[in-house]
Amino acid sequence: MLDINFIKENKEIVKKGMIDKGEKDSSLVDQVIAKDEEWRSQVHKVDALRSESNAKAKQIGALMGQGKKEEAQAIIAETSKDKDTIKQLEEQLKTLQEEREELLLRIPNVPHPSVPVGASENDNETFATWGEPNKEEWRKPHWDIVERYGWVDFERGVKVTGAGFPFYVGPVAQLQRALINYFINEAGDAGYTELQAPYFVNEDSARGTGQIPDKEDMMYVVPRDEFFAIPTAEVPVTNFHRDEILSEEQLPVKYVCYTPCWRREAGSYGKDVRGLNRLHQFDKVELVKIVKPEESYEELESLRLHSEKLLQALELPYRTLLMCTGDMGFTQTKKYDLEVWSPGQQRWLEVSSCSNFESFQARRMQLRYRKEEKKTEMVHTLNGSALALPRVVSAILEAYQEENGKVRVPEVLKPFLGRDYL
Incomplete structure (x- = not known):
């Protein structure tokens, strides 16, 4: 399996390698890059929401200490929803990672420059x-x-x-x-x-x-x-x-x-x-x-x-x-x-x-x-x-x-x- 960063940095080399090895279509390269970007975007969303939820959790303790129970309860309700959202996003993230992995497994290795290009x-x-x-x-x-x-x-x-x-x-x-x-x-x-x-x-x-x-x-x-x-x-x-x-x-x-x-x-x-x-x-x-x-x-x-x-x-x-x-x-x-x-x-x-x-x-x-x-x-x-x-x-x-x-x-x-x- 090729490294995803190598594929992104050498997209045309990987595509040429696929064609030289007899693959009729090199669009897998574009698909895996797009899937990786989608996965990374999802990672960013999950990290941001988790960070936001952690910040809210700290507010709850402070509000309770100040006797502001109603405000604290409102934030508790928000963090509960955040947990459900994070769980859903993490499941989607796992699916995206599996889809990216499946695409990566279908991309062949890149021939060494010393290998002659040929069809048979x-x-x-x-x-x-x-x-x-x-x-x-x-x-x-x-x-x-x-x-x-x-x-x-x-x-x-x-x-x-x-x-x-x-x-x-x-x-x-x-x-x-x-x-x-x-x-x-x-x-x-x-x-x-x-x-x-x-x-x-x-x-x-x-x-x-x-x-x-x-x-x-x-x-x-x-x-x-x-x-x-x-x-x-x-x-x-x-x-x-x-x-x-x-x-x-x-x-x-x-x-x-x-x-x-x-x-x-x-x-x-x-x-x-x-x-x-x-x-x-x-x-x-x-x-x-x-x-x-x-x-x-x-x-x-x-x-x-x-x-x-x-x-x-x-x-x-x-x-x-x-x-x-x-x-x-x-x-x-x-x-x-x-x-x-x-x-x-x-x-x-x-x-x-x-x-x-x-x-x-x-x-x-x-x-x-x-x-x-x-x-x-x-x-x-x-x-x-x-x-x-x-x-x-x-x-x-x-x-x-x-x-x-x-x-x-x-x-x-x-x-x-x-x-x-x-």
């Missing part, structure tokens, strides 16, 4: 590349490999739950576990504290990180308990310090967390969803940072580099995209996507997003830190996938397959799997 994924910029994409025609897509060995059971997943909820069997289940352990160990070595987080969150948590109101249709809901199944560990982990004031000495806070993730992914069809490309339940190791505002963009680059180094260690060619405004999302100020090369499909597959939200999430969560001069300030929050599992698994299966059908184990995973071939 076609306008993203290639920021970096590593490795040479393998173009050998004999390489099979991962769904052929796992079908041959029975390593992923899609049909039984459909029977037990539905499409997008596969079973991992034997070596691929072990491969996933090895990757999770490897990613967590690497994060630990880089100074991240490991968390085990809840898999379900309440509405306040979903609102805090920006899933509400924006991505409700993408989330699985448990209506009876008013819970949401997490779409990513970002949600519970970033909310870990919600409504807290951290000390300056605590920053930066860095967490790593493995969780399964659930996304409805409505409207996804065709080759994009075949095999492990797009699932409703998948595993992911997430990194979350809570940092000082002046350090957040330096921290974003180190977050990106950490995820890139994992792909380099796995010897998987990848490219890093700087996302344009129209393909960046509601909450981010700047975002990188890492895409791994899939030699069996001859295409790029996203395996990580690394994002800076500045104070957008922190303001929703009222997450602050106390500076040396004892003032409090909103922190900046960041997160990144390090990494999302299904497409990394599919890229390994396709990149490490041999013509005889065997699939080698990446060197860095051999200590976890204890063998050379899956």
Whole structure:
């Protein structure tokens, strides 16, 4: 959520940011400013009437002391009416505040000046590349490999739950576990504290990180308990310090967390969803940072580099995209996507997003830190996938397959799997 004072002082920048992010109408900015002025006017009325009522209350005591009971009773009657009026105005004030809040929640974050302006994924910029994409025609897509060995059971997943909820069997289940352990160990070595987080969150948590109101249709809901199944560990982990004031000495806070993730992914069809490309339940190791505002963009680059180094260690060619405004999302100020090369499909597959939200999430969560001069300030929050599992698994299966059908184990995973071939 943007600060109302920032919106008022930078109205045209906020409007441009909305349009650049794909919003068709920026009138929300004018609406929230008008609502804020209405709210402030109401605050002034309540304060003035309360001050007037307090002054009258002092008169009552003086009049009583002078024996002027009739005059005192008249003022008592006035103050009684004032109390009723103040109560009504305070109820109106609460409604105005809620309406202003609802409008603020619908205004997206403003893109950083370094973000390219564009309408779709076609306008993203290639920021970096590593490795040479393998173009050998004999390489099979991962769904052929796992079908041959029975390593992923899609049909039984459909029977037990539905499409997008596969079973991992034997070596691929072990491969996933090895990757999770490897990613967590690497994060630990880089100074991240490991968390085990809840898999379900309440509405306040979903609102805090920006899933509400924006991505409700993408989330699985448990209506009876008013819970949401997490779409990513970002949600519970970033909310870990919600409504807290951290000390300056605590920053930066860095967490790593493995969780399964659930996304409805409505409207996804065709080759994009075949095999492990797009699932409703998948595993992911997430990194979350809570940092000082002046350090957040330096921290974003180190977050990106950490995820890139994992792909380099796995010897998987990848490219890093700087996302344009129209393909960046509601909450981010700047975002990188890492895409791994899939030699069996001859295409790029996203395996990580690394994002800076500045104070957008922190303001929703009222997450602050106390500076040396004892003032409090909103922190900046960041997160990144390090990494999302299904497409990394599919890229390994396709990149490490041999013509005889065997699939080698990446060197860095051999200590976890204890063998050379899956």
